[in-house]
Amino acid sequence: MTLFYPNGQPYRGTEKQTQQASQSPVVYGHRGMTLEEDLNASNRYYLETDRGVIYKKPTPVQIVHVDYPKRSAAKITEAYFRKASTTDYNGIYRGKYIDFEAKETTHSNYIPLKNFHSHQVEHMKRIKRHGGIGFIIVRFTQSDDIFLLDADYLADCWSAAQKGRRKSIPKSLFQEKGFMIPQKYLPRIDYLRVVDDVYFKTGHI
């Protein structure tokens, strides 16, 4: 299975892992059926139940060469991963534009800011300035806790790090200012229920 970080960069394991990695055609943003897969399944559920229209954007790829075999589909034979200029997920919910980035961390008490890019932080600032809803979803894999945190806090941590302060977001900030997302069968990660509470009930919008 070929493994990629959510930013499109490949996971470079040991030689052995890399060899294993080239056998399966399926590409996940995370290892196995994890956050991205769960969110995609949740978004399909939201679509099927007509609750919201939210999609993950395709991984940006710079295509260099394409072959056109006779009687079969065009085959891309040379391409490279590009850095995303925006977040991975966007769509519409209850009439509002919604935009978020989702990340996993294996650290028990924090997520390093290097999981995000400056243009993603800038993008979410713009979205909020234009009246949209912007947040991050972070899964702490050790405890399997998933939180939603408004993009403002990411922006705060980001600018603090620029000034030499800590280069990560502590889990305590998620616990204090974020909201835990319930995990269940359908949808697996019911983040829109949290969006209801955070953005629609508090007069936030």
Place this chain on the structure above:
Amino acid sequence: MTLFYPNGQPYRGTEKQTQQASQSPVVYGHRGMTLEEDLNASNRYYLETDRGVIYKKPTPVQIVHVDYPKRSAAKITEAYFRKASTTDYNGIYRGKYIDFEAKETTHSNYIPLKNFHSHQVEHMKRIKRHGGIGFIIVRFTQSDDIFLLDADYLADCWSAAQKGRRKSIPKSLFQEKGFMIPQKYLPRIDYLRVVDDVYFKTGHI
């Protein structure tokens, strides 16, 4: 230059054209600097002037094999174009979710409906039902006229075609029910000015 239709399918020209097509690494959705390029430039201008946050989504690609050369970037060596499940462009403008598909036609008096996919039509219906703005932008290349037409008219034409009626949208419908988009230097295609008139001044929203 490798040429692609906006749906990601390659342009299959004559043998000679295909050979020429494999020399340049740049991929456009249309032939040359056309509608897609002009819209991307316009969107960059909107972003820089903080007028709206609208992006083209990356072309969806199914990645099958990736090489990891030492000391250089991961190289995708086998991948295929997938059909987009949504429209190409979305974002936020004046607090509203905005979503559209853009196409060119060389026909002088109509655009064939086969330029669109059923899931794109369904997607735009959903967007409108959830309170978003949805439309198509069509350039008639012979006259170089560019129109914005609300997604409702596309849906109407689509369902009429399903019932055996005409399989295209006549230019006259764009002239009667759509709005011509002015072309200028900056931005090249000022479609948000038309969105202002159509969706924000008429009490449509």
